[in-house]
Amino acid sequence: MVEFFEQHFNFxxxxxxxxxxxxxVIAKNNLIKKLIGLSIFQTAIILxxxxxxxxxxSTIPILDHHAPAAEVSAxxxxxxxxxxxxxxxxxxxxxxxxxxxxxxxxxxxxAVEPDTMANPLPHVLMLTAIVxxxxxxxxxxxxxxxxxxxxxxxxENEVLEIIKGGEAND
Amino acid sequence: xxxxxxxxxxxxxxxxxxxxxxxxxxxxxxPHSPPNAGVKGGGESISQYFITQTYRDTKVPNIVTxxxxxxxxxxxxxxxVVIFAAGMAIFAILRVVGDxxxxxxxELSSDDALSQKGDHxxxxxxxxxxxxxxxxxxxxxxxxxxxxxxPGGGFQGGVLLxxxxxxxxxxxxxxxxxxxxxxxxYFTLAATGILIxxxxxxxxxxxxxxxxxxxxxxxxxxxDGPEMARSHSMLGVExxxxxxxxxxxxxxxxxxxxxxxxxxxx
Numbered sequence: 087m088v089e090f091f092e093q094h095f096n097f098x099x100x101x102x103x104x105x106x107x108x109x110x111v112i113a114k115n116n117l118i119k120k121l122i123g124l125s126i127f128q129t130a131i132i133l134x135x136x137x138x139x140x141x142x143x144s145t146i147p148i149l150d151h152h153a154p155a156a157e158v159s160a161x162x163x164x165x166x167x168x169x170x171x172x173x174x175x176x177x178x179x180x181x182x183x184x185x186x187x188x189x190x191x192x193x194x195x196x197a198v199e200p201d202t203m204a205n206p207l208p209h210v211l212m213l214t215a216i217v218x219x220x221x222x223x224x225x226x227x228x229x230x231x232x233x234x235x236x237x238x239x240x241x242e243n244e245v246l247e248i249i250k251g252g253e254a255n256d
Numbered sequence: 257x258x259x260x261x262x263x264x265x266x267x268x269x270x271x272x273x274x275x276x277x278x279x280x281x282x283x284x285x286x287p288h289s290p291p292n293a294g295v296k297g298g299g300e301s302i303s304q305y306f307i308t309q310t311y312r313d314t315k316v317p318n319i320v321t322x323x324x325x326x327x328x329x330x331x332x333x334x335x336x337v338v339i340f341a342a343g344m345a346i347f348a349i350l351r352v353v354g355d356x357x358x359x360x361x362x363e364l365s366s367d368d369a370l371s372q373k374g375d376h377x378x379x380x381x382x383x384x385x386x387x388x389x390x391x392x393x394x395x396x397x398x399x400x401x402x403x404x405x406x407p408g409g410g411f412q413g414g415v416l417l418x419x420x421x422x423x424x425x426x427x428x429x430x431x432x433x434x435x436x437x438x439x440x441x442y443f444t445l446a447a448t449g450i451l452i453x454x455x456x457x458x459x460x461x462x463x464x465x466x467x468x469x470x471x472x473x474x475x476x477x478x479x480d481g482p483e484m485a486r487s488h489s490m491l492g493v494e495x496x497x498x499x500x501x502x503x504x505x506x507x508x509x510x511x512x513x514x515x516x517x518x519x520x521x522x
Contacts, residue, residue, distance in 0.1 A: 147320055206323055213412075
């Protein structure tokens with residue numbers, strides 16, 4: 087049980103964060119507090135996605151194509167390519183790579199093992215989600231400002247009462 | 257009060273179901289989990305393809321940028337359009353032309369308003385921001401221009417550039433920022449960014465390939481091969497994204513902080 091929790095504690099944290107956000111969206115009366123809840127919810131989703139791409143002992147998904155081959159790869163076959171700066175035009179097809187599980191995984195002077203790099207896909211998806219989240223939060227805040235200008239309050243029940251009162255008068 | 261009880265029950269049920277679902281999830285950091293390595297017998301997963309083949313396909317070392325701007329080019333283009341649409345929506349919701357609609361507006365010139373806040377604050381904040389803002393902008397430009405070789409890209413660099421203008425508006429006032437980056441200029445810049453992005457797509461179509469299929473641009477960019485054309489096109493596309501994000505981030509701040517009047521600010 088302890089081992090299970092150690093391996094899955096990240097998901098527990100996101101579920102708890104998501105519950106906090108969801109509770110704020112449903113139960114809070116103030117529109118700004120609802121927006122804060124929505125942002126917490128969004129943060130939980132982003133953390134969830136990024137954590138799915140985590141691999142133990144892996145690095146960022148950026149290839150070190152400028153580095154001398156000896157530094158990034160322990161493979162002695164690739165020491166003949168110290169730097170390929172300014173020479174991007176040619177591919178480097180090298181045969182006879184012993185521990186190469188992916189036949190054409192050569193990147194510049196060295197091969198890439200997928201397990202040594204974090205999964206880039208969640209990063210890509212969340213990168214755009216964050217920026218679009220900021221933009222949509224801006225729209226939500228603009229709407230909240232408009233509601234405050236119109237009704238003089240940001241409390242949901244007071245706004246609803248004013249709307250219902252207006253209908254009764256009509 | 258009763259609604260809060262119901263909300264708590266709903267949230268606890270949702271959370272309980274999700275926690276139950278967690279039991280089937282892979283362990284944290286497992287390189288052979290389905291998202292990282294695909295399912296058994298399903299062959300190479302798409303993320304493994306990206307890690308091993310991106311440099312061969314595009315000559316871009318930053319895999320995230322390559323996936324963002326090339327493999328998922330459509331997606332990123334319309335994400336940029338979403339940001340542009342958000343800026344337009346805020347403009348449509350809040351913007352008040354003229355100043356007769358704002359009851360809180362006092363006839364205070366910006367310099368009067370500032371002198372009331374005390375000069376000592378202004379000197380410290382003003383001097384600090386005078387030093388910091390150019391560095392932030394320079395770093396933003398680096399993040400955009402070097403985004404396909406190191407951590408960075410159009411979205412991140414655009415946010416940095418936009419935040420430098422927001423910092424200027426916060427440290428002095430909104431008018432000081434708007435003098436350097438007026439409403440006309442930022443909306444022109446935002447539209448230009450999307451036009452640059454779409455222009456790369458249309459250029460590919462003119463050269464008889466699919467929309468955003470950058471490889472064919474080697475005929476106009478005079479590169480060594482289609483891979484380098486992809487690399488250069490990604491830089492151009494990222495610049496377009498950075499334009500739009502910079503402009504829209506600042507426009508969101510300017511409209512929200514001044515209640516749409518673009519005067520005085522906070």
